Amino acid sequence: MDFPDTHAAAHPERPAYIMADTGTVVTYRELVDESRSISKLMWSRGMRHGDCVAILMENKAELLKVAWAAQRIGLRYVTLSTRLLADDVAYILGDSGARCLFTSRDLQQIATAAVAELPSVAHRFIVDDPIDGFESLSAATKSMDETVLPTEREGVDLLYSSGTTGRPKGVVAELPLHPLGTPPGVAELLHRQWGFDGNTVYLSPAPLYHAAPLRFNMTVHRYGGTAVVMERFDTKRALELIERYQVTHTQMVPTMFVRILKLPAETRSAYNLSSLTTVVHAAAPCPPDIKRAMIDWLGPIVHEYYSSTESDLFTALNSQEWLSHPGSVGRSLVGTAHILDDAGQEVPNGEPGTIWSEGGLAFKYLNDPEKTASSRNEKGWTTVGDLGYLDDDGYLYLSDRRADLILSGGVNIYPREAEDALIVHPKVADAAVFGIPHDELGEIVHAVVQPATGVNVTPDLEEELLAYCQTRLAKYKCPRHIDFEAELPRHPTGKLYKRLLREHYSNRTPA
Known part of the structure; x- marks a missing residue:
């Protein structure tokens, strides 16, 4: 039993996790005692x-x-x-049927x-x-x-899609109420694929409200390891923490890679x-040039996976596989693409289309049977709407989300x-x-474009970047114009809120 x-x-004083900024250490004994107390509180209130x-x-x-109390x-x-407005929080609370809410001083007004x-x-x-x-x-x-005395059984997270193309939707997984200590599939997968153990x-550099950081941290606790949780991501601080705590594993998003690589060598x-x-x-x-630079720097320890909150498909590959199939996100481990x-x-093979999964994990969208139905086909395969293609070796490559596809003059871009x-x-921080x-x-x-730190925005900068893009891509794939912003509306998990950008520029009169 892993719990x-x-x-x-066995090891009551072993740190279950350490908060990076404050240095607060939560031991396994403290995690268990306090999560039990919170679970009893919720049970006493009728949950x-x-x-x-x-x-x-x-x-x-x-x-x-x-989270462990609920689990x-x-x-x-x-x-x-934590980036949601009060209206969005209210929507999710109502949509999920939440009967209990836990919050903090910094978020009390929302x-x-x-x-x-x-x-x-x-x-x-x-x-x-x-x-x-x-x-x-x-x-x-x-x-x-x-x-x-609550009746203890395994719970499950109910997470919402990031809402980059509209209102977020709750992804409902099965709740079989297994005996406490029965590991979920994700825990066994992380153990088998990347060696998560005691x-x-x-x-953990990302917000815990997102699916992967939450599930990765809880998997660490199932196997008895220690997590170092960053309150917020900072490039140099992340490197300092790896050195200080002798970190063995981390999960990052490509924007974190970009920021670290733009530090001086x-x-x-x-x-x-x-x-x-x-x-x-x-x-x-992850841009291929960024991925290759990370492997060159750290060695062949860089792994990649592709999945979603729905978890109906999970692909993965290691550094050696990626170097042989650059740009790929791996072969199927859960579901068949x-x-x-x-x-x-x-x-x-080689032709792009919509990615579907055969035999993946079952899910549905909460209170949205129409969206649930649209994610299935007559064979029972599922999709989250991403676009990509397979090569002859069965490796998957991502193109884009269908909502982000540009149709210009009848051509898909x-x-x-x-x-x-x-x-x-070098003059670009984000794009x-x-x-x-x-x-x-x-x-x-x-x-x-979000300019790199210290870069001044001048008329020449737009021309420089347009010319640079055209040296790497066919002209029709490159932007006609570039605007500059101090920061792009990017989710901490790395996803861009392109919906907000499209809405902002929808009334633009193009030249």
Whole structure:
């Protein structure tokens, strides 16, 4: 049995996780004791198997305690993005049927506004001092009747898609209520694929409300390892933490790679990263030049996977495989990938189409039978709408999301190609490419660039970047114009909110 309780009994003082900025250490004994107390509190308030609780919290020590409390008594738990507005939080609370909400001082105003019209969220806790309408979590657990004995069963997360193309949707996985300690499929996969075990020291640089960081951290705890949780990502701080804690595993997104690689070479070489055995990346496509630079720097320890919150398909590959199949996201480990055209027919290898999964994990979209139905075909295969192609060896390559595809003059243009070209320019920190309306062509290719630190935006910069792009791609794939912004609307997981950019530029009159 792999569960924090097992490790608390064997090694009670072993750190389950360490908060990077504050240095707060949560031992396995503390994680188990406090998650049990929180689970008893929720049980005493009437929460039962299959009920839903919500967590609106930045990366704080309490977040994982609450998640484990829900996990251990058969609940569904929603972790909410800290970037959401109150209206979006209210939507998810209502849509998920959450009866209990946990939040923090920094997010109390959003939480208060979100629950104002939601009496169904009857139990509201704050991990800091109490405020009007929210009980102190600490005080509530201390004053609770200790005779409360929940029936412990394995719970499951109820996570929402990032909403980059519209309202986020809850992804509902099965809740079989297995006995406590029954590992979920993701835990066994991480153990088998990348060697997560009791000796793992895992650097967690991303927000815990996202699917992968939450699941990776909880997997570390199932196997008895230690996680080092960054409150926020900083390039030099990440390298310092790897050296200080002898980190063995980490998961990052490509934008983190880009930022680290743009540090001066002497800065990167100042840190001892020899403890690293596994660097995993996913969540967004990685530009091939960036991936190759990471392998050149760290060695063949860079691994990649492709999946989604729905988890109906999971592909992976190691550094050696990627060097033989550059640009690929791997071969299927969960589900079998198929590429279909708009008529639902399989296309030849090398030809792009919609990615479908045969035999993957079952899921549905909460309260949206129409969207659930649209994600299936007559064979029972599922899709999340991504586009890509397979090569003759069965390796999958991503093109784009269908919503991001640009149709210009009857030609399909994949904006990722231009983004990959622009992002490696030394004067570019980030880039987004998308289509904007055009009377004659339907759409034309447009770009918004976030300049690198210290780069001044001048008329010559646009011309320089356009010319650079055209040395790497056919002209029709390159943007006609480039605008500049101090920061792009990018999710911490690396996904761009292109919907916001398209809306902003929808009334632009193109030249």
